[in-house]
Amino acid sequence: MSEFDKFFVCVKKTLTFHLEKECLTYLLSKGLSVGMVLFSFTSKLPQILNMYKSKEIKGLSYLSIYLDILSFLCSSLYPFHKGYSFLTYGESVIILIENFFIFFMAWNYDINQSSDRQNMSFSLIVCSFLFICYKGVLDENHWNIVGRTSTILSVGSKITQIIKSYRDKSTGPLSSITFLLNMFGNIARIFTTIKETKDFIMASGFIISFVLNLIIFLQIIYYNRSQKVEKPEEAKDKVEEKVKEDKEEKEKEDKKEEKTKDNKKSKKKKKD
Secondary structure: OOHHHHHHHHHHHHHOOOOOHHHHHHHHHHHHHHHHHHHHHHOOHHHHHHHHHHOOOOOOOHHHHHHHHHHHHHHHHHHHHHOOOHHHOHHHHHHHHHHHHHHHHHHHHOOOOOOHHHHHHHHHHHHHHHHHHHOOOOOHHHHHHHHHHHHHHHHHHHHHHHHHHHHHOOOOOOOHHHHHHHHHHHHHHHHHHHHHHOOHHHHHHHHHHHHHHHHHHHHHHHHHHHHHHHHHHHHHHHHHHHHHHHHHHHHHHHHHHHHHHHHHHHHHHHHO
């Protein structure tokens, strides 16, 4: 029985109240897969909008962006090569495209243009990798390595961002909504991967990704809250500094007036 036929058989059984565990879990898996692909368009959108509004990349790690692109590139190519249904990995393709948007936006907003050379080198690496895959140079063992590499790169990407955020005490334009959606997506993908492909390589990657996305999400909440707490103190410091400046300026004016009075007195004495 084809996937198409199986789907409609399960739908028919469910609608006629012939409830079967196998059919229910199958439909749930398909529903989650469709939802994942459809809502993946919004995964990185909050971060893209944050970058567009702020026009800055402070708090973003270039290395994290590079690794994220390579990770999603591998997680798109591996299941495609395996012949899995597009619904089991479609969001990886869409998020990969969004990651490229983030990459080019960061490159554009880099005022110092300090990363031009490494960005060009990275672009060359991506093109070379795609060319190798297109030419069919990789055998089955190599493709399994590609699948595992996706997880390693994803871990590297998120750990790099976690370390940078910890050092800077800021998460920059990172969006909490993006990482919250990523966590829900990871949970859904763990279920659909176990149900549909039974591919441990893919499932383990989603489990690890969930944990790291959770850490970054908590960092965003914590550092944003810290910055809000600091703002009143900064405002108070500015007021105190202004008062101090005004006081110093007034003292200078008073000294100037006293000096002028003394000069007038001395001139008067000379005349007398």
